[in-house]
Amino acid sequence: MDVANPAPEWITDRIWLEILTLESLEPFKGFAENFHTYLQDYKKIFDSTDPERATLPQEWADGLDDFQKIIFLKCLRPDKVTNAMQDFVSNNLGQKFIEPQTADLHLVFRDSSATTPLIFVLSVGTDPAADLYKFAEEMKFSKRLNTISLGQGQGPRAESLMRAAMEKGQWVFFQNCHLSPSWMPSLERLVEQVDPDHVHKDFRLWLTSMPSPQFPVMILQNGSKMTVEPPRGIKANLLRSYITLSDDFLTSCTGKVDEFKHLLLSLCLFHAVLLERRKFGPLGFNIPYEFTDGDLRICMSQLRMFLMEYTEIAYKVLKYTAGEINYGGRVTDDWDRRCVMNVLDDFYAAKVLDANFCYDDSQIYHQLPPVSEHQAYVGYVRSLPINDTPEIFGLHENANITFAQNETYRTLTDLLDLQPKTATAGENRDVVIEKLVKDVLSRVPRPLPLATVMEKYPVIIFLPTVLELKLADGYGLNLAGFRYSATY
Incomplete structure (x- = not known):
């Protein structure tokens, strides 16, 4: 539908194009014409400090549900979409789902056992060590908590600490497991060997790690996991x-x-x-x-x-x-x-x-x-x-404004990444990329056979010939480099 921009002085080309695109959705049929009719009402929403809570004109106020109103807000005021999402979650799930939550180690500990590792999944700029030390003090375990920061050469010491703690009923706290990927198989073996009939009931294994493919899957599956993220706001x-x-x-x-x-x-x-x-x-x-x-x-x-x-x-x-x-x-x-x-x-x-x-x-x-x-x-x-x-x-x-707009686009991108893929049989992102790489590699030409070329056309000390051979050699190296980077 080709409808002219009614107010270019405040409606940018991007805003108007997205409003026209809304017409392709059934609930928004005729929305562009309505925008023309009630232009001043929409101008008030555009200038409002809280447009996510403004009332739309006439039939659109009741004709659109809360989610559809967020879609419209994305077109007119993308910097307020996050606020609208918060209201949407609060109205449909409850206020507690948008309030900052603090980790309660008492609840996690209550559901744990001597055979259940307790895992802190870290993000940049976070460190749950102080919270654990305070919790250990509250539980009268501060003197029975053994801490070690994993890294090069710390594996044997960590194994010795863990075996002693299992016998004496102590806690062990292994920090930064992602920094010791070579020792992770040994940690997995130690956890597998924990015998519920012989290990002390007070023993607990606490672990911290950044997300890492080297972290043992078995420990993740059997452990209690807590994400540790920096608070926002x-x-x-x-x-x-x-x-x-x-x-x-x-x-x-x-x-x-x-x-x-x-x-x-x-x-x-x-x-x-x-x-x-x-x-x-x-x-x-x-x-x-x-x-x-x-x-x-x-x-x-x-x-x-x-x-x-x-x-x-x-x-x-x-x-x-x-x-x-x-x-x-x-x-x-x-x-x-x-x-x-x-x-x-x-x-x-x-x-x-x-x-x-x-x-x-x-x-x-x-x-x-x-x-x-x-x-x-x-x-x-x-x-x-x-x-x-x-x-x-x-x-x-x-x-x-810039921060809020960037946050909106980042949030929407994350939501799209969570959507099931429409590729064959719901293939995931890695499979799609692998197929794309194989398709590209199949179109890459083979390197020029320099040995055959030089045998058929002996080298003559002539500048154009030397340059052509040099270019052919460089062309082959570039193709080899491309194949290597695409494969590995």
């Missing part, structure tokens, strides 16, 4: 920071409990801001840095120590240790270091000690009364919005 990061704390820790800074609570919230928010600035690309940092929970934990310890050791709050010391050493130690770009220090100035400052202090103009992120207990802080964090506003990062609203 200010809310999820703050929740991860506070969920592991306690009232004893919040009140542990004798003489400066109120100051410690205020500055601790500031520090955790600063940590979350640094992590989330990376999603804005070059607008956030010139180079994306892998800040970790370890950086936050050491800053917490130093904050408590300096508050107890100094009569006055040593802001310069706190800023230097956090900005230049703990976090700054990872920063290699001078402008990024300057950015970190400027951001830190807003969080390590006397003004944050005010119980009514707000970190942003919208007053979403603010201090709590000093009498607040741990559960009050967790409750406040859970009340925060899932989607962040750019102002908390010190950025303009427009900075969020």
Whole structure:
């Protein structure tokens, strides 16, 4: 259907082409003409700050279901599709499915046994070691937990630790299994040899590994698996920071409990801001840095120590240790270091000690009364919005548009990858690629038989002849290289 763009000044060619494409779907028949008729209504939706919750004009408000409205939103405002997906999931499955979830090791441990390995599947920038150490302390197993980071030459020591732990009823924690692929068959053999009738009932095997084809399939099938991913968003990061704390820790800074609570919230928010600035690309940092929970934990310890050791709050010391050493130690770009220090100035400052202090103009992120207990802080964090506003990062609203659009396209690409393939008998991606490679290789010509050519046409010391032979030789090498790269 060829309908002219009714408002080129705000409807781009891409938007209008996608709206016309909607006409091919049965629920959207006549949608382009309707768009013409109610152009100003659609202009309001286009300019809205939350178009995912706007009402469509006339019959389309009731004629389209929630999912079909997301399809339309993808055409008009792709930067808000993720928000619309969140509303869709919340309305159909429940709010808890879009809220950040924290791993509960108690539940995992309760369903485990001495013959069931417990596996943390890692992603970049994550480390569950601190959570496991805290859990071991709660279970009175901190002195019976043996840890080893796998790598070259660590196999025999790890095997010895595991055999001893099976007899004594201890825990063993093997970190970074993906870094020791040659020892994985030995680990598989050890796990297979665990006899439920003879192993101590308190024995547990904890493993961490990045996704790796060398990790034993048998262990994956028989083990309890937990994915460990970095939290996304200010809310999820703050929740991860506070969920592991306690009232004893919040009140542990004798003489400066109120100051410690205020500055601790500031520090955790600063940590979350640094992590989330990376999603804005070059607008956030010139180079994306892998800040970790370890950086936050050491800053917490130093904050408590300096508050107890100094009569006055040593802001310069706190800023230097956090900005230049703990976090700054990872920063290699001078402008990024300057950015970190400027951001830190807003969080390590006397003004944050005010119980009514707000970190942003919208007053979403603010201090709590000093009498607040741990559960009050967790409750406040859970009340925060899932989607962040750019102002908390010190950025303009427009900075969020590019990130939100990229997130939409990335999410849709992931959804397409999850769809069953339409190739013969539902072939998977690897099979399709293998067939394509074989088809391409079958069309690649064979290399020129230089030996036969030189025998039939003896070499004459003549520049064109020499160049032709050199080109023929290079042509053969390129073909061989292509065949090798396509095969392996």
